[in-house]
Amino acid sequence: MKARLNAALSAFNRWSPEVSTTRLALYASLFSSLLCNGSLWATLQKQAVSGPAGWFFLTAMFFVVTALQFILLSVLVNRWTAKPLLAVMVFLSGASAYFMARFGIYIDAAMAQNFLETDIREVRDLLAFDMIPFIAFYIIVPWVLLWKIRISRPPLRQCWYKRPLAILAAVAVTVVAVLPISKQLVPMMREHKSIRYLITPGNYTYALIRVGLLKNQVMNRPREVIGADAVKPPRADGQKPLLMVVVVGETLRAANWGLNGYARQTTPELATRQVINFPEVTSCGTNTATSLPCMFSVYGRRHYDEDKILGTESVLNVLQHAGLRVLWRDNQSGCKGVCKGVEEQVMITRKDPALCHGDECFDEILLAGLDKEVAGTEGDMVVVLHQMGQHGPAYFQRYPDAFRRFTPTCDTTKLETCEKPHIVNTYDNAVLYTDHVVAKTIDFLKSVESTHRTALLYVSDHGESLGENGMYLHSIPYSIAPDEQKHVPMVMWLSPDAGVNLSCLQQRARQPASHDNLFHTLLGVAGVKTSVYDAQMDLTAGCRQ
Known part of the structure; x- marks a missing residue:
C-alpha cells in the first residue's frame, strides 16, 4: 500500500501537462459552468417548462453560459495573465457558489459592496466547518492543477489565428444555442432580471467593476453640500435644549x-x-451598505440615485x-x-x-x-x-x-x-x-x-x-x-x-411610511429651517404644537 502511494505521488510530481491559453480558458469555463453555477441551474429549472422541452432549454443554456464565459476569458487570458487571473477566478467563483447555495443569496453590486466593506467580525460569523471540504474541492484542487500545468508558448506564426477562430466558434455556439430557446429565454430574463445575478463569474465581475467605478467617482470628488442655509431659531425664554x-x-x-x-x-x-x-414601514434597501446612506439622504428611495446619495x-x-x-x-x-x-x-x-x-x-x-x-x-x-x-x-x-x-x-x-x-x-x-x-x-x-x-x-x-x-x-x-x-x-x-401632539402622531402612524421620511422628520423634530426640508415627508409636521 505504501509503495503504491509513493508511486502515485511520484507520478503526480512528474505530471505537468503543457496546455495552450485557449484550451485553459475553455477548461476554466467548463469548471465554472459545471461546479460554480448550481444556484443558476436550480433557478432555471424551476422557471423552465417540464419534460424534454425543459431539459433541452437547460442544455442550451449550459452551452450559452459556457460559451460566453469562454469569450470573456479568451479576451483576458494570455501566457502572463493566465495563472494569476484564473487563480483569482477560481477563488471568487468557489466562494460565490458556496454562499449562494448556503444562504440563497444573489451576487449584485450591493452584495459586492457589502463584501468590500465588511469587517473581521462579520467574516468570522459566516465561516463554518462545512466550508473545509468545499474549499478543498472547489478551490485548493483547482489551484494545484493550475500550478502543475505549463503554459505552452508556440511561435506566433503557428497560433495567431487559433484564438480568433476559437472566439468565433464560441459566438456561433451562443447563437445556435439561443435561437431555439429565445421565445422562452427572452420573456424569462425580462420578467426575472435577477437571474443574471446568479451567473458566475459574470455576476461578481460586473458587481466589482460597478462598485469600483462608483467608489472611484465618489472618492475623487468632494461631497455636495446641502442645507447650507439651515438655521435653528433661538430657543424661547425658559425653553430647554433638545x-x-x-x-x-x-x-x-x-x-x-x-x-x-x-x-x-x-x-x-x-x-x-x-x-x-x-x-x-418600508426600507430603502435590503442591506446596510444601501439602506444606511439612503435613509439619511435627501434623495431616499423615491429619487434613488446611488451616485448622488453617496456624493451628497x-x-x-x-x-x-x-x-x-x-x-x-x-x-x-x-x-x-x-x-x-x-x-x-x-x-x-x-x-x-x-x-x-x-x-x-x-x-x-x-x-x-x-x-x-x-x-x-x-x-x-x-x-x-x-x-x-x-x-x-x-x-x-x-x-x-x-x-x-x-x-x-x-x-x-x-x-x-x-x-x-x-x-x-x-x-x-x-x-x-x-x-x-x-x-x-x-x-x-x-x-x-x-x-x-x-x-x-x-x-x-x-x-x-x-x-x-x-x-x-x-x-x-x-x-x-x-x-x-x-x-x-x-x-x-x-x-x-417636545412640541408634538402624541394623539395626532398616533393617527399618522397608522398610515404607511418609509425610510424616505427620516430625513425630513429629523429636521422637523429638531426645528431646523432649511430649503431642503419637505413638510409633506415629515411624519410630525401635522402634529407639532
Missing part, C-alpha cells in the same frame, strides 16, 4: 416585532413605554450646519459614509468587560458614557446609535444569556442545519434584547427631562429572511426581495414638552 436620539437597528424585520401584532411578545418593555409604533451630505450634516452637535456612536461595521464630517465614536474600543467579549460588544455599550456626553453639551444635540442588532447568521451571539427566553435555540452560524423554529427562537431572543436596549435608551432620556426636551426614533435598516423559500439573511436585489427583507419596524417616543 436631545434627540436616533437608534438605527440592524436586520430587524417587522414580522417579528411584538408591537406589530406578532404572536410572541418580543417587545414587552417598549409596550410599557408609551411609544408610537409605525407598523407599515446627509441629514446629519444639515443638522450640524444649523448649529446642533451631532454624535454618531457605532457598534457595527461603520456608518457607510453617513457620518462623514460629524463626530464619531467607535464603541468597540471601550472594551467594557461587562458588555464586550473578544472584539464584539452587546448593544448596551452604545449607552456607556452617554450621560457625560450630554452633560458636556450646552445646546441642542442629536445622537445616532448604530446597533449590531440582529446581524446574522450568528443571532445567538447578539444577546446576553438573560435574554435566552425562547428555546431551543440555533447556536451556530450554519442556519441550514437548524430547524426553522429554532432559528426563529434565536432571532426572537435578539429582538427581545433590542427591545430592552431601546427601552433603556428611553429611560435615559426620561432621566434628563429636567434639563432637556427629549425625543427618540428607532428604525431598522432592513429586514431578514429566516429560511422562507430557502432564503437566509438579506441583500436580495430590491426588485425581487421578499417582504421580510423590506418591511421594518419603527417607533417614536417624545417627551411631553
Whole structure:
C-alpha cells in the first residue's frame, strides 16, 4: 500500500501537462459552468417548462453560459495573465457558489459592496466547518492543477489565428444555442432580471467593476453640500435644549416585532413605554451598505440615485450646519459614509468587560458614557446609535444569556442545519434584547427631562429572511426581495414638552411610511429651517404644537 502511494505521488510530481491559453480558458469555463453555477441551474429549472422541452432549454443554456464565459476569458487570458487571473477566478467563483447555495443569496453590486466593506467580525460569523471540504474541492484542487500545468508558448506564426477562430466558434455556439430557446429565454430574463445575478463569474465581475467605478467617482470628488442655509431659531425664554436620539437597528424585520401584532411578545418593555409604533414601514434597501446612506439622504428611495446619495451630505450634516452637535456612536461595521464630517465614536474600543467579549460588544455599550456626553453639551444635540442588532447568521451571539427566553435555540452560524423554529427562537431572543436596549435608551432620556426636551426614533435598516423559500439573511436585489427583507419596524417616543401632539402622531402612524421620511422628520423634530426640508415627508409636521 505504501509503495503504491509513493508511486502515485511520484507520478503526480512528474505530471505537468503543457496546455495552450485557449484550451485553459475553455477548461476554466467548463469548471465554472459545471461546479460554480448550481444556484443558476436550480433557478432555471424551476422557471423552465417540464419534460424534454425543459431539459433541452437547460442544455442550451449550459452551452450559452459556457460559451460566453469562454469569450470573456479568451479576451483576458494570455501566457502572463493566465495563472494569476484564473487563480483569482477560481477563488471568487468557489466562494460565490458556496454562499449562494448556503444562504440563497444573489451576487449584485450591493452584495459586492457589502463584501468590500465588511469587517473581521462579520467574516468570522459566516465561516463554518462545512466550508473545509468545499474549499478543498472547489478551490485548493483547482489551484494545484493550475500550478502543475505549463503554459505552452508556440511561435506566433503557428497560433495567431487559433484564438480568433476559437472566439468565433464560441459566438456561433451562443447563437445556435439561443435561437431555439429565445421565445422562452427572452420573456424569462425580462420578467426575472435577477437571474443574471446568479451567473458566475459574470455576476461578481460586473458587481466589482460597478462598485469600483462608483467608489472611484465618489472618492475623487468632494461631497455636495446641502442645507447650507439651515438655521435653528433661538430657543424661547425658559425653553430647554433638545436631545434627540436616533437608534438605527440592524436586520430587524417587522414580522417579528411584538408591537406589530406578532404572536410572541418580543417587545414587552417598549409596550410599557408609551411609544408610537409605525407598523407599515418600508426600507430603502435590503442591506446596510444601501439602506444606511439612503435613509439619511435627501434623495431616499423615491429619487434613488446611488451616485448622488453617496456624493451628497446627509441629514446629519444639515443638522450640524444649523448649529446642533451631532454624535454618531457605532457598534457595527461603520456608518457607510453617513457620518462623514460629524463626530464619531467607535464603541468597540471601550472594551467594557461587562458588555464586550473578544472584539464584539452587546448593544448596551452604545449607552456607556452617554450621560457625560450630554452633560458636556450646552445646546441642542442629536445622537445616532448604530446597533449590531440582529446581524446574522450568528443571532445567538447578539444577546446576553438573560435574554435566552425562547428555546431551543440555533447556536451556530450554519442556519441550514437548524430547524426553522429554532432559528426563529434565536432571532426572537435578539429582538427581545433590542427591545430592552431601546427601552433603556428611553429611560435615559426620561432621566434628563429636567434639563432637556427629549425625543427618540428607532428604525431598522432592513429586514431578514429566516429560511422562507430557502432564503437566509438579506441583500436580495430590491426588485425581487421578499417582504421580510423590506418591511421594518419603527417607533417614536417624545417627551411631553417636545412640541408634538402624541394623539395626532398616533393617527399618522397608522398610515404607511418609509425610510424616505427620516430625513425630513429629523429636521422637523429638531426645528431646523432649511430649503431642503419637505413638510409633506415629515411624519410630525401635522402634529407639532
